Amino acid sequence: MNEGRLDLLIIGAGPAGLSAADAAAREGLSYLCVEKGLIADTVYHYPVGLTVFSTTNELELEEGSLRPCREKPTREELLSYYVRFALEHSLRINTEEEVTRVEPLDPEGFRVTTSRATYEAARVLVCIGGMARPRRLGVPGEDLPKVRHRFVEPFPYVRKDAMVVGGGNSAAEAALFLAEGGARATFAIWPADWENRDPKQGCIKHWVRGPLEREIAEGRLRLFLFSEVSEIKEREVVIKDEQGRTHALPNDAVFVLIGSDADLTLLRDAGVRTERAGLTEVPVYDPDTYETNVPGLYVAGHFTNSRHIKEAIAVPRRVVPLIAQSLRATV
Ligand SMILES: Cc1cc2nc3c(=O)[nH]c(=O)nc-3n(C[C@H](O)[C@H](O)[C@H](O)COP(=O)(O)OP(=O)(O)OC[C@H]3O[C@@H](n4cnc5c(N)ncnc54)[C@H](O)[C@@H]3O)c2cc1C
Numbered sequence: 001m002n003e004g005r006l007d008l009l010i011i012g013a014g015p016a017g018l019s020a021a022d023a024a025a026r027e028g029l030s031y032l033c034v035e036k037g038l039i040a041d042t043v044y045h046y047p048v049g050l051t052v053f054s055t056t057n058e059l060e061l062e063e064g065s066l067r068p069c070r071e072k073p074t075r076e077e078l079l080s081y082y083v084r085f086a087l088e089h090s091l092r093i094n095t096e097e098e099v100t101r102v103e104p105l106d107p108e109g110f111r112v113t114t115s116r117a118t119y120e121a122a123r124v125l126v127c128i129g130g131m132a133r134p135r136r137l138g139v140p141g142e143d144l145p146k147v148r149h150r151f152v153e154p155f156p157y158v159r160k161d162a163m164v165v166g167g168g169n170s171a172a173e174a175a176l177f178l179a180e181g182g183a184r185a186t187f188a189i190w191p192a193d194w195e196n197r198d199p200k201q202g203c204i205k206h207w208v209r210g211p212l213e214r215e216i217a218e219g220r221l222r223l224f225l226f227s228e229v230s231e232i233k234e235r236e237v238v239i240k241d242e243q244g245r246t247h248a249l250p251n252d253a254v255f256v257l258i259g260s261d262a263d264l265t266l267l268r269d270a271g272v273r274t275e276r277a278g279l280t281e282v283p284v285y286d287p288d289t290y291e292t293n294v295p296g297l298y299v300a301g302h303f304t305n306s307r308h309i310k311e312a313i314a315v316p317r318r319v320v321p322l323i324a325q326s327l328r329a330t331v
Helices: 015-026 075-088 169-180 191-195 206-217 265-269 308-330
Strands: 006-011 031-034 099-104 110-114 118-126 161-166 184-189 221-232 236-241 246-250 253-257 274-277 280-283 297-299
Touching: 006 015, 006 110, 006 308, 015 031, 015 075, 015 308, 031 118, 099 265, 118 308, 161 169, 161 221, 161 246, 169 184, 169 206, 169 221, 169 253, 184 191, 184 206, 191 221, 206 221, 221 246
Parallel strands: 006 031, 006 118, 118 297, 161 184, 161 253, 184 221
Antiparallel strands: 099 110, 110 118, 221 236, 236 246, 274 280
């Protein structure tokens, strides 16, 4: 044990964890935020140069404090904003330290084990996001080194045959980046996803679709409406079109961008119940307090039903004062 008992241990320093740490400091709690990667690690892993889709008021931790050059911030502007926020507010965050176990204690409180230390805390707020496990196609060849489940930048793929497989906005943006960046790009998308125009159903944002359609019309991006990827080989991808006909497309790199899921092992091992919500599994929690079935163990952020950055920031602002209240009641 290398600290006295904490009031609150926060797991993850994404927008939810940062908002929680800020709220905990305001409440005068003894807290620590433990992050396995870097501050705002998910934003750090966005494609280089990406312009995010949210407006500043949905992303900022203090009103009016995020001032991008254009209307919406780039990955770099947003990342440095979150890092500066943590530094300027002297938030207590340990980076590159992974929480491996959360163990409820009797009669109350938790022992939290990390890759570096063991802590005791009266309350735990889990803000681990939903990016831990990129979804896989589950086809032969997916483990080849040329297959990636994240897109970073187009430069290594100039004049190469690069295929993006996916149906959402991130896949569409990667295809666009590759086409604009000089790759021989193919966007393999399921027909229903290409037809989808409903923002509530995760359609491609209209400001991405416009330039994407231009790249297709001008011959720099090949659109391939597919029914199934059969196999990824060293030099080609074997893929079926919407009529079920098989094609072997020349290929140097594949990006499988079909979403990702949270790793709920930590929560399940601590006794938290989970349930199915659409394609994903989410923890069961009280929708008012965000407390799980394990008393004193709370959740917030992108792996709950309150997704995206706006909610990831808003929820801890409601939950941490409730945690502070519950702690004061037990004194
Ligand atoms: C390319 C891209 C663009 C996006 N654009 C937008 C946008 O414009 N607007 C928007 O609202 N949303 C956007 N999103 C989604 C947005 O990134 C998430 O909603 C947001 O990051 C959720 O914040 P969070 O704090 O809940 O989770 P995260 O930001 O994912 O933070 C969770 C943190 O927990 C850490 N962690 C996980 N497990 C452990 C552990 N065991 N121990 C310690 N630390 C751990 C992770 O390293 C991570 O830093 C985008 C996503 C992608 C991929």
